[in-house]
Amino acid sequence: MIIAVSGTPGVGKTTVSKLLSERLGYEYVSVKDFALMKGIGEPVGEEVEIDVDALAREVRAEFSGKNVVIDGHLSHLVLADVVVVLRLHPKVVAERLKSRGYSHQKLAENVEAELIDVILVEALEENESVLEVDTTGKTPEEIVDEILELLEKGMKKRVGVVDWTGAYDDVLQYLMLGGD
Ligand code: ADP
Ligand code: MG
Secondary structure, three states, rough: OOEEEEOOOOOOOHHHHHHHHHOOOOOOOOOOOHHHOOOOOEEEEOEEEEEHHHHHHHHHHHHHHEEEEEOOOHHOOOOOOEEEEEEEOOHHHHHHHHHHHOOHHHHHHHHHHOOOOHHHHHHHHHOOEEEEEEEOOOHHHHHHHHHHHHHHHHOOEEEEOOHHHHHHHHHHOOOOOOOO
């Protein structure tokens, strides 16, 4: 089974994906490393620009019928058996990305994306099975336990577990809202 773990940068995808793959005995795959290895990702500064259609094709060719956890904020665009979308209170997203040294603009883009559920919406457009998990205030172990419980129950779709409409005031200082 292919499990994709997606979410806004900083929500904990890599941490959770590694732990989840260990607990399940699945292979861990980073979208970024996989794309570079397959020659479908181009390093641009510190980031990697990935051809998403090629990514979806290559993932299917390489991992169909295998057990993998795919980590990355584009992983929800591949055809996965389950997409786990990690959510995190936008204020904590902002704090984590700030400590990663993100520019004001990149910080704003990502905090805004978390506020308005961008990755969740895209995941639902692309995949049948989407499990949304609120990671706020939880340890990686608690998050993985929650995911494993949903998988064991055979849950196909669980969305609507967070609502960040009340969080705008907490992150106003980070937002650009179309301006600069
Ligand atoms: P992503 O891969 O989504 O960008 P990371 O897994 O790299 O996120 O995590 C971002 C930062 O947050 C790292 O410093 C990581 O140690 C920390 N972190 C991840 N998950 C948690 C958690 N559940 N609680 C506290 N800190 C976490
Ligand atoms: Mg990561």
